[in-house]
Amino acid sequence: MHVLIIGGTGNISRAIVKSLLKRGHRVTVYNRGQRIDQPPPEVEVITGDRRDREQFESTLAARQFDVAIDMISFTAADAQSTLNALPNVGHIIQCSTVMTYGPPFSGLYQDTDAPLNGRHDGGYGAGKVAADELLLGQMAKGGVPVTIAKPSFTFGPSHPLFRQVDWGSDWLDRLKKRKPIIEAAEGLNYFQFLASADAGEAFAALCGLPAAHGKVVHVVNPAAMTWHEWHAMAANALGVPLETVSVPWDILVAADASRFSALTTCLGHNQVFSARSLHELVPDWAPKVPLQQAVNETIEWLQRHDNIENSDNNPLEDRIIAAMRQIKGTF
């Protein structure tokens, strides 16, 4: 098969490229060429910016692909542009997200029929819901076959390693310097962490699979774990002890609403989704990369590229920790 990836040099998409090549497929990627890690030489690269709709659509309309994987479609307008660009493609896989389900999330091990509460978030989730619905809607009218793939948190070399309370990377610097890190309510909420290599295998297996046409598929690690366990893996990768200070998340939001706002949306809640939809279509898929190994490799990449923020520039965490210790000392 000849597979086009819109993207192709990012966190998940690089892993997809690798899995497709391993399976003997021909691969073309379309991106702006801004990433440090470029694709292997056997991959055809088309350089362009998909936001320049005219250029994007005319460049790709002149080509023929069996499958297109769209890694950077965030709105209905993006999805429509992909359809305009590829009217004759055999199969489109739209990279969506589990953030289409919330917040609020309606329960544990939600399946593909869970309410799409993310449509009300006014941003990321809403845009993905609109893009997914547009694609499925045109297929229902006899258009291009589509599959909506919804990954949970997926990481690997080139991607920042988030923690439970914010999107920054300075927590890794804190660990390296043997400073304690904050956890919200002991970091005990459950999340699904997936190595990008395992996501790559799932996407590659879905390519051109007729049974996947018209389906929504969760690309998630069936084994959930807590953020505390995740933080411990990072400490282990750095060879340092993990020291944590538990803080109620409403106090964190009061301390800096913008920095810790992700707690109130996704990071502070249990987010666990069923992998049934993927297992049904690709029964032999299972995460193969041990998470500790993936964390080690990601931290090694971040350190090599000097991509970890200096925690000394951000004294707020120390102030919060000092305040918590003072409160405890009061009793």
Ligand SMILES: NC(=O)c1ccc[n+]([C@@H]2O[C@H](COP(=O)([O-])OP(=O)(O)OC[C@H]3O[C@@H](n4cnc5c(N)ncnc54)[C@H](OP(=O)(O)O)[C@@H]3O)[C@@H](O)[C@H]2O)c1
């Ligand atoms: N990581 C997660 O935890 C997670 C979870 C759920 C869903 N997702 C979804 O995964 C997708 C991201 O995939 P990824 O990890 O491969 O992405 P990524 O690491 O953000 O990389 C994005 C890719 O798209 C290219 N690109 C970005 N903007 C572009 C533009 N305007 N025109 C052309 N190419 C562009 C980038 O290359 P250049 O910068 O060189 O153009 C790169 O190849 C998103 O749709 C996201 O919603 C991610």
